[in-house]
Amino acid sequence: MSDFQIKKSPTVYDAIVVGSGAGGGMAAYVLANAGQKVLLLEAGQYFDPRTDAHQLKWPWESPRRGASTTRPFGDFDASYGGWELEGEPYTKKDKTEFDWFRSRMLGGRTNHWGRISLRMGPEDFKPTDGLTDDWPITYDDIKPFYDKVDRMIGIYGTVEGIRNEPDGIFMPPPKPRLHELFIKKGAEKAGVKVIPGRGAVMTEAIKGNNDRAPCFYCGQCNRGCKVYGDFSASSCLVIPAVNTGNLTVITDAMVREVITNKDGSAKGVSYVNRKDLQEYQVTGKLIILGASACESARILLNSKSSAHPNGLANSSGVVGKYLHDSTGANVSGFLPQLLDRKKYNEDGLGSIHIYSPWWLDNKKLDFPRGYHIEYSGGMRMPSYGFGGGVATMNGMVPDRNGKMKDEGGYGASLKDDYRRLYGTGVGMAGRGTAIAREDNYCEIDPNVVDKYGIPVLRFHYKWAKEEILQAKHMQETFLSIMKEMGAIVTSKIEGPETNYGLLAPGKIIHEVGTIRMGDDPSKSALNKYCQAHDCKNLFVVDAGPFVQQGDKNATWTILALAMRTAEYILSEKKKQNI
Amino acid sequence: MNRRDSIKALGLTALSTTVLVAACKPSGEKEEVVAIEKEAGREQWETDRDAKLKAETFFTKHEMATITILADIIIPKDGVSGSASDAKVPDFIEFIVKDMPEHQLPMRGGLKWLDLHCFNRYEKSFIEASGTEQISIIDEIAYPKKAKPEMQAGVAFFNKMRSLTASGFYTSEMGVKDIGYVGNVPNQWPGIPDDVLKQYGMEGVKV
Numbered sequence A: 001m002s003d004f005q006i007k008k009s010p011t012v013y014d015a016i017v018v019g020s021g022a023g024g025g026m027a028a029y030v031l032a033n034a035g036q037k038v039l040l041l042e043a044g045q046y047f048d049p050r051t052d053a054h055q056l057k058w059p060w061e062s063p064r065r066g067a068s069t070t071r072p073f074g075d076f077d078a079s080y081g082g083w084e085l086e087g088e089p090y091t092k093k094d095k096t097e098f099d100w101f102r103s104r105m106l107g108g109r110t111n112h113w114g115r116i117s118l119r120m121g122p123e124d125f126k127p128t129d130g131l132t133d134d135w136p137i138t139y140d141d142i143k144p145f146y147d148k149v150d151r152m153i154g155i156y157g158t159v160e161g162i163r164n165e166p167d168g169i170f171m172p173p174p175k176p177r178l179h180e181l182f183i184k185k186g187a188e189k190a191g192v193k194v195i196p197g198r199g200a201v202m203t204e205a206i207k208g209n210n211d212r213a214p215c216f217y218c219g220q221c222n223r224g225c226k227v228y229g230d231f232s233a234s235s236c237l238v239i240p241a242v243n244t245g246n247l248t249v250i251t252d253a254m255v256r257e258v259i260t261n262k263d264g265s266a267k268g269v270s271y272v273n274r275k276d277l278q279e280y281q282v283t284g285k286l287i288i289l290g291a292s293a294c295e296s297a298r299i300l301l302n303s304k305s306s307a308h309p310n311g312l313a314n315s316s317g318v319v320g321k322y323l324h325d326s327t328g329a330n331v332s333g334f335l336p337q338l339l340d341r342k343k344y345n346e347d348g349l350g351s352i353h354i355y356s357p358w359w360l361d362n363k364k365l366d367f368p369r370g371y372h373i374e375y376s377g378g379m380r381m382p383s384y385g386f387g388g389g390v391a392t393m394n395g396m397v398p399d400r401n402g403k404m405k406d407e408g409g410y411g412a413s414l415k416d417d418y419r420r421l422y423g424t425g426v427g428m429a430g431r432g433t434a435i436a437r438e439d440n441y442c443e444i445d446p447n448v449v450d451k452y453g454i455p456v457l458r459f460h461y462k463w464a465k466e467e468i469l470q471a472k473h474m475q476e477t478f479l480s481i482m483k484e485m486g487a488i489v490t491s492k493i494e495g496p497e498t499n500y501g502l503l504a505p506g507k508i509i510h511e512v513g514t515i516r517m518g519d520d521p522s523k524s525a526l527n528k529y530c531q532a533h534d535c536k537n538l539f540v541v542d543a544g545p546f547v548q549q550g551d552k553n554a555t556w557t558i559l560a561l562a563m564r565t566a567e568y569i570l571s572e573k574k575k576q577n578i
Numbered sequence B: 001m002n003r004r005d006s007i008k009a010l011g012l013t014a015l016s017t018t019v020l021v022a023a024c025k026p027s028g029e030k031e032e033v034v035a036i037e038k039e040a041g042r043e044q045w046e047t048d049r050d051a052k053l054k055a056e057t058f059f060t061k062h063e064m065a066t067i068t069i070l071a072d073i074i075i076p077k078d079g080v081s082g083s084a085s086d087a088k089v090p091d092f093i094e095f096i097v098k099d100m101p102e103h104q105l106p107m108r109g110g111l112k113w114l115d116l117h118c119f120n121r122y123e124k125s126f127i128e129a130s131g132t133e134q135i136s137i138i139d140e141i142a143y144p145k146k147a148k149p150e151m152q153a154g155v156a157f158f159n160k161m162r163s164l165t166a167s168g169f170y171t172s173e174m175g176v177k178d179i180g181y182v183g184n185v186p187n188q189w190p191g192i193p194d195d196v197l198k199q200y201g202m203e204g205v206k207v
Helices: A022-033 A139-153 A178-189 A233-242 A293-302 A411-421 A465-484 A496-501 A555-574 B003-013 B044-055 B061-074 B089-099 B101-122 B131-141 B149-170 B173-179 B194-199
Strands: A006-013 A015-018 A038-041 A247-250 A253-260 A266-273 A279-284 A287-289 A327-334 A354-356 A371-377 A425-432 A441-449 A455-460 A535-540 B019-024 B031-036
Touching: A006 A038, A015 A022, A015 A266, A015 A279, A022 A038, A022 A233, A022 A287, A022 A555, A038 A233, A038 A279, A139 A555, A178 A354, A178 A371, A178 A425, A178 A465, A233 A247, A253 A279, A253 A293, A266 A287, A266 A535, A287 A293, A293 A441, A293 A455, A327 A465, A327 A496, A371 A465, A411 B061, A411 B149, A411 B173, A425 A465, A465 A496, B044 B089, B061 B089, B061 B101, B061 B131, B061 B149, B089 B101, B089 B149, B101 B131, B101 B149, B131 B149, B149 B173
Parallel strands: A006 A279, A015 A038, A015 A287, A038 A247, A287 A535
Antiparallel strands: A253 A266, A266 A279, A327 A425, A354 A371, A371 A425, A441 A455, B019 B031
């Protein structure tokens, strides 16, 4: 008898959800609260911010003082994961640069994100420039779900009435910090609009929710919040859903494929347990993928059968295609006006206090679509790398006696420079719309499997002139804001040789579009409810269904779409359509 | 509450996995067994890796003595706070070069360059040189734009040494206090203090 066996569970769940991030968490939450018996499979380990967050730790509590050696966003960051995972490779072809960030933990990548929560606007769903396909839904279709997400999870912001930057149902925003007023003044002179930020942090209590407490302003959302004051899928969706008694969570369950019946309908999921390395199969009436845009595409492409020879939900051949991540470019420097500033606690909250929504008309520009600007600065908690620029900056400004001195140095005078320059830093980062292109894609690499024997993804991605010209515009804008605010730029001035500092795709971690929705089954994988055209009991609830991302961060739209899909599932069940 | 009960209370996240790591002590050459607890909010491989790095030694005694003198030249004691070695910066540097092996060669080679340069000039290693002699050498490598081209290797080493010293000092309890960072506590954010708004003429600026 062979040692190899597949353990099959006799339970038939109403739904099996793959992935516990924003999309999977929301689908599980809605269905479990409606009384459905749901199984949630998460590839990573259990994580509850209440017990596992490194919130309020001091730098000396980390032997590497918060450096990013083992975690890309630093030793206290909440994410178990990164752009490289041991034993889980991905490959690239045709000189592609693409970096794929994966979190392996309950809540997925919602544990470390910036909590910046922007709605996509009417023109993001129906672009007027004809460059990319329309979504099969309009802003008005999704607006009620954005509203519900706002009320349920909590978001701060201000009502501004900007057409393509729709307002939500907002809690009060945090007050600006000193560097943010300098930015506001400088940006206005440079012709750039600055408004209060919009983030998934509770600045006040949510009526009827006793599990979560409002923000206490430590500025550390990326470490996870022990009082659940911000949004992560674990604290706000999965753990409350478990508490209904209707949701079972299995962690360390790395999904291999979706199993289908002879008629092509989905029957269940096969997975390998990361700890015991045994094979398992679970059965459900519905399968809902929320493993992330690329991971869900990988599962579908690996789910081949006689009914679905091209991979599941892929008779159109679009699965994996139209992959796009936000564009990104940065500039940083410091404000000499703030030398020797008064010291006080300005941690604020861990998302943005201010930002610049896209403010220009593309008819007058040499590139389509736009970007928003996120700003940073202030008296932050020191961590590894602290003061690294001081030995250069001290040669750029006069000393206490008004004299210029040589950069570098040591001793008492250098020690004084660290104090004088602390809290003077300022930075800006653009996040823009990348065009969804059929030719930017992920596919199965026929030659490579990961340590579980699952065929891996291979990426093909190229930036085009639209994105490069946008990055050029970002650089010019940032430099002009820096100049108007009297800041000294310390970052490298990026030119055409580096695509104006345009970061490699995947670096912004907003990748979307690989399982796109549409009305035409020959050009899309999913219908407008994120239900597979080819398989009626299969749904996708991550960022795979996006037809075209705006310059807005993807999370709030993932949440709204997933809620809409889950409610559609419930209504279709009622009508006995699925 | 005993340990077992507290682990139960913490629930799923605190599995009491115990991993054995054999740490080889150079002195007695005896194998010591260290038990590692599952740490909340850490993956097991991270905890294991830290324990392994802490059990290893990279710098020799001579190198550590040189690092200590250099760190204290960069950040000496003054009226506000203690020196780099008071804040245990050399221990941090010992750890960080194991954590980030890319520092190892430039640090080891740089220390060697420094000793050789010092020997050629004073026929002494850096730690054996007098304070005045040490400073005369540091002055040649501490100012990148002023340094002579033949000093470039020393400049590159001193830049790294200075960065690591600042990282280590300002992330210590002493350094955080010195720099004036007063956050990392539960509180409210009432906005910029009035006197600060006035100082910068920002009273009228609204977002």
